[in-house]
Every structure is written in C-alpha cells, then in structure tokens.
Amino acid sequence: MTPWAEHAxxxxxxxxxxxxxxxxxxxxxxxxxxxxxxxxxxxxVELGCSGLMLGPVFAAETHGYDTVDHFRIDPRLGDDSDFDRLVAAARGRGLRIVLDGVFNHxxxxxxxxxxxxxxxRRQGTDFEVFEGHRHLVKLDHEEPEVAQYVGEVLHHWLERGVSGWRFDATYAIPPEFWSRVLPAVREKHPEAWFVGEVLHGDYAAYVERSGLDTVTQYELWKxxxxxxxxxxxFELSWALKRHDALLETFPPQTFIGNxxxxxLASRLDDERHFGHALxxxxxxxxxxxxxxxxxxxFRGVKEEREGGDDAVRPAFPGTPGELAPYGWPTYRLHxxxxxxxxxxxxxxxxxxEVLHLTNRAVAVRxxxxxxxxxxxxxVGDEPYRFPVATGGLTVIGAPVHADGGDxxxxxxxxxVVLSPR
Incomplete structure (x- = not known):
C-alpha cells in the first residue's frame, strides 16, 4: 500500500x-x-481527516450509480472547472481526494x-442487470475493450489530481478483471490507492487475486x-480475530457508517454506546x-424501497455555522x-487481542x-473493574476529560482508551 495511505x-x-x-x-x-x-x-481538516472519499460525481441518470459518462462531471454538480477548483482547494489544505468508480454496471x-x-452481459433477449435493477446493465468483464476503457477512466482522473479510487460493487466483479486493469495504471501512477467494496467472503483472497490495496470491512462494521x-x-471478539488475520496481508478499509x-445513531438501541463504536x-x-x-x-434509516437511501444521504447546509448546535459535542468527540x-x-x-471478555465488558489491546x-x-449498568494490568498506562481517550481515579x-x-505514558 502506498505510504501516504498508511496515514489516511x-x-x-x-x-x-x-x-x-x-x-x-x-x-x-x-x-x-x-x-x-x-x-x-x-x-x-479540523475534524482531523486527511482526505475526502467522494461518492459518484460522474454524469448519471439518478443516484449516481447509474453512470452514463465516466469522463464528464454530472451537470447537477457542475463541470470540469468546478472539479478542478475542488481538487486545488483540497490540495491547498493537505486533503487528498478519492473518487467512486462504478464499473460493474x-x-x-x-x-x-x-x-x-x-x-x-446478455441474459436471454435482454441484458443482464445488477441485483434485479433493470436500469443497471452489467458490463462484461471478460471483454478486453471494457478493461481498456476502465483503465483510461482511472488514468484520466488520476491525471486530473485525484489520489485513488473506491470501486463500487467490487464483490460482483471477478478479481482477475482488476489484475488486468491495474498494473498499467499503477505504472503511470505508482502512488495511487485502490479500495474495493466487498461485503463478505474471503477478503484476503480477493485483495491478493485482484491487486487492490484493500477492501471494505463490512464484517467488523456489523x-x-x-x-x-x-x-x-463475544460476537465482537470473533470478528476481531478475523480482522486480525486480514492485517497479516493488508489493512482493511474500516467504517461505522456509509x-x-x-x-449508527439510528442503528444503536442505546445512544450512550455511540462512543464505544467510535x-x-x-x-x-x-x-x-x-x-x-x-x-x-445525524440519524437516518435505510429502507428497501425506491428512494430508500434518501434518509442516509441528506443535504448539508451552506456552511458549518448553519449546523444545529446539538451535534457539536459528537463532532468534538470525533x-x-x-x-x-x-x-x-x-x-x-x-x-x-482480547484480554478480557464478558457479554457486557471487553478489553481490547x-x-x-x-x-x-x-x-x-x-455496556453494563454498573461500573466494571477490568482484571487487566493498567500500571504505567494513562487515559488518552474517554467520553469526557477525566483526571485521577483507577x-x-x-x-x-x-x-476508556489507555496508552503507556
């Protein structure tokens, strides 16, 4: 993985x-x-992030994942000059940009x-579609011209100043497709970073066979x-063992929301546990x-219906100063x-490694x-004394600033998060 991505x-x-x-x-x-x-x-920048991972920005019919032109900024968002301005403004603040590429359909x-x-891809007299959505037509990844086209798209926007790509619905694309596309792109852009959206299965095998840098860690999210x-x-402990095994070969792309x-604020049954997840x-x-x-x-529930993503993809106000005041304590926790x-x-x-484990308490080193x-x-109702050695450790993270105490x-x-002094 390219060195800058190690700090992203x-x-x-x-x-x-x-x-x-x-x-x-x-x-x-x-x-x-x-x-x-x-x-x-x-x-x-003030949040502490080092880059923007952008959803679709290319010309599309509706939600952006139904691309019609990978070389053109969606007119609903602007044009090339708007994109160039954003890249320059981000670079001026030390922020990198990763684009979302939809190359499955x-x-x-x-x-x-x-x-x-x-x-x-054909299915009878019509085209094969993605997960039953008639307006999303699947590309044939065995077709050499498709691989050539995707490589040209990646190169075009990397030349325009982006630092990498997130590939949508990677789980539906044969990993060998990327092994044919990426080497030529990496030759011209050796510092580019590539992440694939994979929901389940053998993450490590997909990374190895595809040549991607990483994939999304949905198992840990869940x-x-x-x-x-x-x-x-105990569920978390099992997932951390699997996560630990992945780190032998690559660092997964981790998240608690997308x-x-x-x-997350809507998914959790008890809002007091938001900080635990973070x-x-x-x-x-x-x-x-x-x-x-x-x-x-922010709250928002995804629903399996037309427009069911709208609640988790809301509009932001014009400036940070227009955000509601009750969200800022969570921002400061972040x-x-x-x-x-x-x-x-x-x-x-x-x-x-999990040093101590019960249903309601866990110590993770x-x-x-x-x-x-x-x-x-x-997550229990009462204070819990962890039977772990904390001598020489100091608090580096907690819901509120705390001094003293065990x-x-x-x-x-x-x-609480602890670290050696």
Whole structure:
C-alpha cells in the first residue's frame, strides 16, 4: 500500500445528496453545486481527516450509480472547472481526494450501450442487470475493450489530481478483471490507492487475486453495532480475530457508517454506546472513514424501497455555522479520537487481542512492536473493574476529560482508551 495511505483518515461524502442535487438528471445547464464542498474543507481538516472519499460525481441518470459518462462531471454538480477548483482547494489544505468508480454496471443511457457495443452481459433477449435493477446493465468483464476503457477512466482522473479510487460493487466483479486493469495504471501512477467494496467472503483472497490495496470491512462494521445492541461482546471478539488475520496481508478499509447503511445513531438501541463504536473504529487496525453527518450524530434509516437511501444521504447546509448546535459535542468527540489516532499512526497495521471478555465488558489491546493502546468497553449498568494490568498506562481517550481515579474501573455504559505514558 502506498505510504501516504498508511496515514489516511477519510471524510466520506455523497456529493449528490450533500449538495441537494435533484434526484434525477435534468436538461438544465450545469449547476455549480460542487463548489459547496469547498465551504466544508476546513471543517474536514479540523475534524482531523486527511482526505475526502467522494461518492459518484460522474454524469448519471439518478443516484449516481447509474453512470452514463465516466469522463464528464454530472451537470447537477457542475463541470470540469468546478472539479478542478475542488481538487486545488483540497490540495491547498493537505486533503487528498478519492473518487467512486462504478464499473460493474452502467445506466441505460451509457453511450456504448446505446451504440450496441459488445461490452455487456446478455441474459436471454435482454441484458443482464445488477441485483434485479433493470436500469443497471452489467458490463462484461471478460471483454478486453471494457478493461481498456476502465483503465483510461482511472488514468484520466488520476491525471486530473485525484489520489485513488473506491470501486463500487467490487464483490460482483471477478478479481482477475482488476489484475488486468491495474498494473498499467499503477505504472503511470505508482502512488495511487485502490479500495474495493466487498461485503463478505474471503477478503484476503480477493485483495491478493485482484491487486487492490484493500477492501471494505463490512464484517467488523456489523459486529460493532450488533455486539453493542445485543450486549454480546463475544460476537465482537470473533470478528476481531478475523480482522486480525486480514492485517497479516493488508489493512482493511474500516467504517461505522456509509452511504448504503442505516446511520449508527439510528442503528444503536442505546445512544450512550455511540462512543464505544467510535473508539473501536479508531483503535483497531485499518484505514478508517467517517461518513458525513455521523460526526454530528445525524440519524437516518435505510429502507428497501425506491428512494430508500434518501434518509442516509441528506443535504448539508451552506456552511458549518448553519449546523444545529446539538451535534457539536459528537463532532468534538470525533476530534479527540481522531487526534488520538493521528498521534498513533502505527494503529493502521496494529494487531489486536482480547484480554478480557464478558457479554457486557471487553478489553481490547491493539499493538505493533512496543507500541500499544488498551480499549475498555462497558455496556453494563454498573461500573466494571477490568482484571487487566493498567500500571504505567494513562487515559488518552474517554467520553469526557477525566483526571485521577483507577483507569481499570469503567463506569456503566462508558469506555476508556489507555496508552503507556
């Protein structure tokens, strides 16, 4: 993995929703909504992030995952000049940009499809579609021209200043496709970073066979909120063992929220456990991302229906000053924990071991060489004394600033992160 990515912490934004763009493409001239993101770059920097992971920005029919032109900025967001401005403004603040590339399927208006090229999978008399969505036509990844086209798209935007790519629905694409596409791209852009969206299965095998740098860690995402809701840290312990095994070969892309899932603040049965989830995200190995709005404790439930993603892809106001006041304590909690993460950059490849485990209490040690942090989580109603050695350790993360007291005793529904002095 390229060295800069070892230190990356992403602010993940879905631009069409963030900017309040209409749900479907229109015939109107380009609207310069992408410029709204410039007002939030300092906000991302102050949060502690080092880059923007952007959702789809290319010309599409509706939600952005039905691309019709990978070389053109969606007119609902703006044009090339708006994109160049954003890249320059981000670079001026030390922020990198990663783009979302949808190369498993395309919208029905995709020009090669309209022209009748042999780039698409057939199913009877019609085209094969993605997961039953008729307007999402699957590309044929065995077709050499498809691989050539995707390589050209990746190169084009890397030349324009982006630092990497997130590949949508990677789990539906044969890993060998990427092994054919990426070598030529890496030859021209050796520092580029590539992450694939994989939901389940053998993550390590996919990375090895594809040549990607990493894939999304959905198993850990699920285990974090599920173990908190069920008061079953045995589930978390099992997921951490699997996560630890992945770190032998690559650091997974970790998250507790994204554009496709119910918001953490809505998913958790007890809002007091939000900090527990965030502490885990930022003390275990991986390349973490924060989904826009989660840092303000936004709520939103994903529903399996037309428009069911809208609640988790909301518009942001014009400037940070227009956000509601009740979200800022969560923002400051993110700042503290992200700051802790940045002061311990070795955590990206840290291994983990569970030192103590009950249904409602768990002690997780993350370590690399002589470096270590200890995360203690308690979801019980009463204070819990962890039977672990804390001598020589000091508090580097907690719900509120705390001085004194026994760090091995964690109040009910609370957590603490400890590290050697």
């Amino acid at each position: 912490i992403w602010w993940h934004v879905y631009p069409l929703g963030f900017t309040g763009a209409p749900a479907a493409a229109t015939a109107e001239p380009a609207r310069h909504r992408l410029r709204q993101l410039e007002n939030w770059l300092d906000y991302a 395309v919208g029905r208006g995709f020009k090669p499809l309209v022209e009748g090229r042999r780039w698409f 285990a974090i909120w599920s173990s908190l809701n069920d008061a079953n840290f 554009h496709d899932v119910t918001r 502490a885990l995200l930022l003390t275990v190995g991986g390349v973490p991302s924060v989904y826009y709005g989660d840092e303000q404790a 700042q503290r924990l992200i700051g802790m993460r940045r002061r311990h950059p070795w955590l990206v490849r840290a291994r983990t 993350s370590y690399a060489g002589e470096d270590e942090v200890l995360t203690l989580l308690n 760090p091995a005793v964690v109040p009910g529904h609370s957590w």
